[in-house]
Amino acid sequence: xxxxxxxxxxxxxxxxxxxxxxxxxxxxxxxxxxxxxxxxxxxxxxxxxxxxxxxxxxxxxxxxxxxxxxxxxxxxxxxxxxxxxxxxxxxxxxxxxxxxxxxxxxxxxxxxxxxxxxxxxxxxxxxxxxxxxxxxxxxxxxxxxxxxxxxxxxxxxxxxxxxxxxxxxxxxxxx
Ligand SMILES: Nc1ncnc2c1ncn2[C@@H]1O[C@H](COP(=O)(O)OP(=O)(O)O)[C@@H](O)[C@H]1O
Ligand SMILES: [Mg+2]
Numbered sequence: 001x002x003x004x005x006x007x008x009x010x011x012x013x014x015x016x017x018x019x020x021x022x023x024x025x026x027x028x029x030x031x032x033x034x035x036x037x038x039x040x041x042x043x044x045x046x047x048x049x050x051x052x053x054x055x056x057x058x059x060x061x062x063x064x065x066x067x068x069x070x071x072x073x074x075x076x077x078x079x080x081x082x083x084x085x086x087x088x089x090x091x092x093x094x095x096x097x098x099x100x101x102x103x104x105x106x107x108x109x110x111x112x113x114x115x116x117x118x119x120x121x122x123x124x125x126x127x128x129x130x131x132x133x134x135x136x137x138x139x140x141x142x143x144x145x146x147x148x149x150x151x152x153x154x155x156x157x158x159x160x161x162x163x164x165x166x167x168x169x170x171x172x173x174x175x
Contacts, residue, residue, distance in 0.1 A: 005150065005152045005154075005155045006150050007149045007155045007158050007159070008146065008148045009146070010144060010145065010147070011144075011165070012142055012143070013045070016045065016141070019048045019052060019143060019145070020049070020051060021052060022049065022165065023049045023052020023054075024052045024053070024055045025164045026053055026161050027053035028056040028164075029056075029157055029161060030053070030056070030057060030113050031080070032111045032113070033112075034114070034131070035108065035114045035126070035127055035129075035130040036053065036130070036131050037126060037133065038115065038119070038133050038135065039118070039119055039120050039132065039134045039135070041137065043137065044136065045135050045143050045145075046117040046118075047063075047064075049133070049135065049145070050115050051063045057080050057085055057113060058078065058080055059075065059076060059077065061075075066088060066117075067089050067091065070088060070089060070092070070102055071089075071102065071103075071107065072086070072087045072088075073086055076112075076113065083112045083113065085112060085113045086107045087116075088102075088104075088117065089116075090117065090118040090119060090121045091118045093118070093121050095122065096125055098122075099122045099125055104122075104125060108127065129151025129154060130150060130151070131147060131148070132147075132149075132150070133147050133148075
């Protein structure tokens with residue numbers, strides 16, 4: 001039987017700038033077809049993380065919360081083949097039918113990057129392989145960010161992210 005490809009990784013961010021930086025490093029590693037699901041209560045930092053991810057993808061436009069539009073579409077930079085970057089906010093989506101009406105399946109099938117906040121509202125629609133990120137408010141500006149990768153692609157992605165973040169710590173401690 002094939003080994004189940006699941007990996008988790010948890011870290012603490014100490015402020016929005018750090019969360020953005022983590023997002024940027026993650027964004028740089030992404031490629032077309034990737035699905036990122038950002039879970040966490042209001043103010044946990046999902047949008048801040050998504051802004052960092054978009055930045056890492058080379059999105060030049062300002063990334064704002066898609067609370068009212070439900071899905072915002074951006075374009076990645078040339079380094080990422082100018083692919084579309086979809087940023088969804090599913091807070092108001094109560095069930096799968098509403099998600100389908102929104103065109104969720106098309107977004108997921110499209111050549112691009114898909115990032116959703118409040119994925120837990122419609123947990124049953126997500127592909128089995130994805131990166132699930134849960135942000136939890138800790139003390140003050142501290143946020144515990146837990147990554148759960150499912151599938152070979154995402155386990156590798158998470159591994160690469162861990163390596164990138166470790167580099168960062170090493171570089172910082174050298175200064
Ligand atoms: N470590 C942190 N990471 C991210 N945001 C933080 C952090 N500490 C404080 N904040 C603040 O928390 C808020 C997070 O907002 P936002 O990303 O819109 O949350 P969400 O999308 O999860 O509702 C921002 O005002 C941000 O400045
Ligand atoms: Mg948000």
